[in-house]
Amino acid sequence: MSSFFYVLDEPARLLxxxxxxxxxxxxxxxxxxxxxxxxxxEDGLGALEALARDSYDLLLVDLEMPRLDGYGLLExxxxxxxxxxxxxxxETGREDVEAIDRAYRAGATAFVTKPLNWRLLSYQIKFTLRAARAEADLRLQFTGPRAA
Structure with a gap:
């Protein structure tokens, strides 16, 4: 018997x-x-516009989109x-080796396939954010504010 709780319980801005x-x-x-x-x-160009207006802690990106796809956005x-x-x-419906390898080569941090399990994705986000924040702290500690 468990009660519902939010997995994303720390401040975060997601796109x-x-x-x-x-x-x-x-x-x-x-x-x-x-x-x-x-x-x-709705696509990579929209994401770049949002990033010009606001800062985000993490992006979730589909690979196949009009105007600018996920690969181009990652690059x-x-x-x-x-x-x-x-x-x-x-986050994509593709799960073939070519898509996985190309996404990671372009700079993906993690890869999940559709259909999305929102609960599992919440945990993936939580731990990806934790790792990214720890990495940023280390960069700041060893190289100063410019590298963070």
Whole structure:
């Protein structure tokens, strides 16, 4: 017998990037908590626009989208010093070796497949954020504020 609790219990700003409007809605319903805010974008260009306006702790990115796909978004993020270390979880219906390898080569931090299990994804986000924050602390400790 257990009672419900929110997995994402620490402050976090998430950006969910997917061309499926239903998944964007589900992301806001299933991932947002009192401490975790979830914004959405419909493709990679929308994500870049959101990143120009706000800062985020983590992105969740589909691979196949119009205008700018997930691979292109990852490449742009990793080439910009401001977002080079931003954690990105790829969420996609693709689970073939080529997609997995290409996503990680482009800079993915983690990879999950659709259909999404929102509870499992919440834990994936929590632990990816924890690792990214620990890494940022180490970069700051060893190289100073510019590398964080």
């Amino acid at each position: 969910f990037v997917d061309d499926d409007p239903i998944l964007r809605e589900f992301a806001q319903v299933n991932l947002a908590t009192e401490t975790a805010r979830v914004d959405v974008a 742009r993020l990793r080439s910009d010093p401001a977002t080079a270390h931003l954690p990105v979880i790829v």
